[in-house]
Amino acid sequence: MRRVLVALLACLGLAVPMVVTASTAASAAPVLSPRTAQTAVCNAGHVCIYQGDIWDxxxxxxxxxxxxxxxxxxxxxxxxxxxxxxxxxxxxxVKGFTGYNGTGSVTWDLTINNCAGGLWTDLTPTNSVRLYA
Structure with missing residues (x-):
C-alpha cells in the first residue's frame, strides 16, 4: 500500500525523499541531518541512489x-x-530517462549487477528510472 501511495505522490509531482519498500518499512531508519547521515547498505535485489560518490x-x-x-x-x-x-x-x-514516466532519452543503463562498484555520475538530466528484467 505504501508503494502505491509513494508512486501516486511521485506522479503528482510531489517530492518523495526515499521510496521505502514493504520489506524495509518496519525497519526504516529515522531521517538524519546531513551531518549525522551514514551511508546505508543497498540490500540484494534493490536499486539504490546515493548522494555523492559513496566510494570516496x-x-x-x-x-x-x-x-x-x-x-x-x-x-x-x-x-x-x-x-x-x-x-x-x-x-x-535499471535505466535512467530524461523525461518523466520513462520518456525521453536514456541517460544511463545498468544492465549488470554493479553493487560492488556503483555508477557515479551527474543525474541532473535524469527525471525517471525504470527497473526491468
Whole structure:
C-alpha cells in the first residue's frame, strides 16, 4: 500500500525523499541531518541512489531512493553527482530517462549487477528510472 501511495505522490509531482519498500518499512531508519547521515547498505535485489560518490571513504552519503519492484519511477531534485547501485539479481537492469514516466532519452543503463562498484555520475538530466528484467 505504501508503494502505491509513494508512486501516486511521485506522479503528482510531489517530492518523495526515499521510496521505502514493504520489506524495509518496519525497519526504516529515522531521517538524519546531513551531518549525522551514514551511508546505508543497498540490500540484494534493490536499486539504490546515493548522494555523492559513496566510494570516496566518507561515511556521509545519504540514500535518497531505494527501489525494489520492477517498474518506472519518477525521481525529483537529483542535481549533481550521485551513485547508482544496481543490486538486483538474475540479470535485471535499471535505466535512467530524461523525461518523466520513462520518456525521453536514456541517460544511463545498468544492465549488470554493479553493487560492488556503483555508477557515479551527474543525474541532473535524469527525471525517471525504470527497473526491468
Amino acid at each position: 571513504d566518507s561515511p556521509n552519503h545519504p540514500k535518497v531512493y531505494d527501489f525494489y519492484y520492477y517498474g518506472t519511477y519518477n525521481v525529483h531534485n537529483l542535481i549533481g553527482d550521485y551513485t547508482v547501485l544496481n543490486c538486483q539479481t538474475g540479470g535485471a537492469g
